[in-house]
Amino acid sequence: MTDMVRAMNPTAAITNAAEAKAAARASAIAIFLGVIWGVVGLVWLMGPGAEVMEAAMAEAAAASPDAAGMTGMMSSMAVGFAGFLIICQLILGLVQWFKPNIVIPILFTVLVVYGLGSTALGLVMADQMDLGAAAGPTWQVYGGLAVMVVQLILHIAGIRGGSAMNKFRDAQAY
Template sequence: MTDWIKAFNPTSPITTEAEAEGAARSSAVAMFIGAVVGVVSVAWTLTNPGEIQAAVASAEAANAGASGAASAAIQVGLWMAGGLSLLQLVLGIVQWRNPGKVLAILFLVLVIFGIVSAAAAPLMASAMPNIPATPIWQVALSIAILVVQLILLIAGLRGIGRLDRLQMESAR
């Protein structure tokens, strides 16, 4: 357990190839966390149909003919969220087997975008009164999870860089 804690810590020293590989795999753990959050979000939405009905009713109140489009958009959004969660799981497996900078940097950018988007959600909801507002506890939980992912991705990038250097030195 302490090996994983050390691997997930972006400030811990990395001296061996095993430590570097463990740190590099922390980026895959961040991707797995994102996949789990996506699946939980889809499951939450499917088990709470009242929220879906409220969104459709809100769209209907804003525009009389919008309920059909809102229902279709919700279905497309659920399928897309499920598909992206599956994609994130697959990319996490790829990252676990062969840690690389490209996926880690891509997910780092996406996580930073997610933090900014989650932080801006309450502001956007107050600017548009016809859309249902996300509860503040969900916003706070999202930001906390994204910060954990950010830390793991930073540790992973650091481990990937150190692993590359150690492998280059051993090849010489």
Template sequence: MSSWLKAMNPSSPITTEAEAERAARASAISIFIGVVVGLIGLAWTLANPGTMQDAVATASQGDPAAGAMANASLQAGLWMAGAMVAIQLILGVVQWRSPGKFIAILFIVLIALGIAMSVAAPLMTASMPTVPITPMWQIGLSVVIMIVQLVLHVTGLKGIKQLDRIQMEQSR
């Protein structure tokens, strides 16, 4: 257990191939954290249909055509969220089996975008009175989780780089 904690620390030195592999897999662990967060979000949304109905009613503002469109958009959003969790799970398994720079960099960019959107969310909802307001505790928790994921991906990139270097030296 302590070897895994050491491997997930971005400032710890990596000297062996086993340490490099564990550090490289930190990126996959970060992806799996995202999968768990996505599943919790989907489960919470499906368990609270009243919240969804309130959002549809607010968006439609009494117009039946707008309500039908909002309801269809909600259903499409739920299916899209499920598909994104599934894709994320597949990429996590790929990253675990064969750690690669591309997936780690892709997720670093996506997480940075997610942090920026989470921080900007309160500013955007203030200008749109019909949009439901996300509680600050939820925004703060999301940002903390994304920062942890970002650190794990950076550690993963460090491990991937070191793993490549060690394997290159061994092949000579």
């Protein structure tokens, strides 16, 4: 357990293959953290979030009566798509845990950086447009930001671990 905690530090020195594998698995832990946060968001989306989303869609549909009948379908599609993404994340997290590599941490680092940027931009735009609650519940927005910062740190450790695993593999080949 201590090795795993040490491996999650993106600045720690990696001196052997076991430390490299543990560091690469830090990315899997970040993905699992995202799965847990995604499930929390999905539960909220299926409960009170559905009402908020349907109200926002109904307000948008007021301008277009043809779109009014699609609000229920759109909310169920959003729930289904969120569930699909959570399952994809879970699968990639399991792959990273059992077969650590450098590709998955790089992919998720890009996605997390994009998520941080788009969330920050969304907060700025919500303040400028005076949207308030339409941007999402405060706990979900700031909780998501905190989760993404932790994920970014763990994915950086995962990239370092995957890179070190490749170096150790290449050194064994010679």
